[in-house]
Amino acid sequence: TDAVSTEEASPVQVSHRYFASESDRLLVSSTPGYGLAQATNVQRERRAGYSVLVVEDDPDISMSLQDLLEFEGFHVTCVPTCQEAYSSIEQHAYDAVLLDLGLPDGDGLSVLEKVQVSHPSLSVIILTASNRDLGSVPAYARLTKPWDRKELCTLLRQATGQTPSPIMI
Numbered sequence: 132t133d134a135v136s137t138e139e140a141s142p143v144q145v146s147h148r149y150f151a152s153e154s155d156r157l158l159v160s161s162t163p164g165y166g167l168a169q170a171t172n173v174q175r176e177r178r179a180g181y182s183v184l185v186v187e188d189d190p191d192i193s194m195s196l197q198d199l200l201e202f203e204g205f206h207v208t209c210v211p212t213c214q215e216a217y218s219s220i221e222q223h224a225y226d227a228v229l230l231d232l233g234l235p236d237g238d239g240l241s242v243l244e245k246v247q248v249s250h251p252s253l254s255v256i257i258l259t260a261s262n263r264d265l266g267s268v269p270a271y272a273r274l275t276k277p278w279d280r281k282e283l284c285t286l287l288r289q290a291t292g293q294t295p296s297p298i299m300i
Contacts, residue, residue: 181226181291182206186216186242187258188234192276196229203284213237217245225253226291227271232259243270254290256283 183200187193188211197207208223210216213236220228228246232239239257246253247269254271258278265273271290274283 180204180206181293182208182224183287183291184216184219184223184225184228185209186213186228186234186239187211187231189231192231199280199284200287203287205287211235213239213242216242220246220250220253227254227256227287229256229258229287230270232257232261240265240268243268256286256290258283 181204183205185193185196185200185207187196187209190211193209193211197209200207208219208225210219211234213234216228216230219225228242230239230242234242239259243255243257246255257265257268257270257273258276259273260276262275272286274286
């Protein structure tokens with residue numbers, strides 16, 4: 132004889148997850164009733180932020196800058212060399228560049244000079260441990276390492292044309 136279960140099946144809860152294709156990071160984890168339109172709006176808001184290129188060869192500094200700036204709402208790309216900076220600037224549109232001067236394949240000032248010629252409206256903030264005299268370098272600003280996080284974020288907001296807002300760090 133076949134046994135038939137008389138237990139009622141419990142309702143199944145379905146969760147929808149939407150990932151950013153470029154980073155595979157979870158954008159939205161939703162409960163029923165939260166559709167693709169809402170997830171698309173979240174992704175659209177995420178893309179509306181300002182884009183920053185960080186040119187820094189120290190992986191710890193690069194990672195801390197990326198964490199800080201992404202927390203503050205910026206889209207961040209990090210590269211460790213002059214050559215990768217040139218390539219990235221030619222392939223992508225950025226709103227600002229954070230530039231270290233001491234790079235393994237050259238002086239960061241060469242990146243600044245190239246940016247001034249190819250993208251003169253692109254704001255470049257120099258981040259350096261060096262106290263050397265840079266003369267009249269046409270950078271938006273210069274911060275000496277270690278920098279103040281609030282000052283860095285304020286400068287970056289000003290450089291990208293955002294209205295200064297209170298920064299909670």
